[in-house]
Amino acid sequence: MGTLLLTDPGFARATEVGEREFVVRRLHEWTLLRSIAVNARWKPRDVLAASDWFQRTAELAGHLEGHDLFAPPPTTG
Template identity: 75%
Template sequence: MSGWSEAGTQPDEDEHQRFNRYLQQLEDVCREDEAELVRVILRDPDEVMAQSAVARHLDRRSRQLLTDPGFDDWFHAMATEVAEHEFLVRRLHDWMLLRSIAVNAPWRPEDVLAASDWFQRTAVQILTSPAALRLLASDGRTRRVRTAADRRLAEQRR
């Protein structure tokens, strides 16, 4: 273990300094220590800041692992650590749905349409599935999503 100190650590650090330190630690952490580091960060007294740092990490790591066979194991390890944080649980589930679409695993259109605005915007940016993009182009929640999905479909046809 890299010797991460418990949340609230250095008395002279404000939440901005801790946030930046957490982001750096999360970027540098090895897979074996990742879950423990997430657990330590989520004990920080500034819950909003800690969850924000972990959410950024989940987004970055999910993008890296999206089509990797190790995604499922990583997902379950992270789900255990964030289980008591509703926002982080929802974000992880959004990534699992994105993964299902990206690797051509079964997914349900109603799940895509019920997903968060963040999910729909992210799906349009990273997915190549014509079925998912057509669904978002026709029934996405916002005009922004529908337009972006339609644009992605047009790019695929070229």
């Protein structure tokens, strides 16, 4: 399911497109999915604000397993 694309270093270059709303949103979601897949930084609020397509795709791929999206951020000190 696109795992090779998600982890490919050239992925960032493929996300350079014009200002078409749907394309920009979908590429943002693919980038978020990639961040989750490769354990890069991402924000739970971005997942919660993402489209239904993204949430289903991430859940079916198992990328959200073990993440509590509603937990408060950890505090330091």
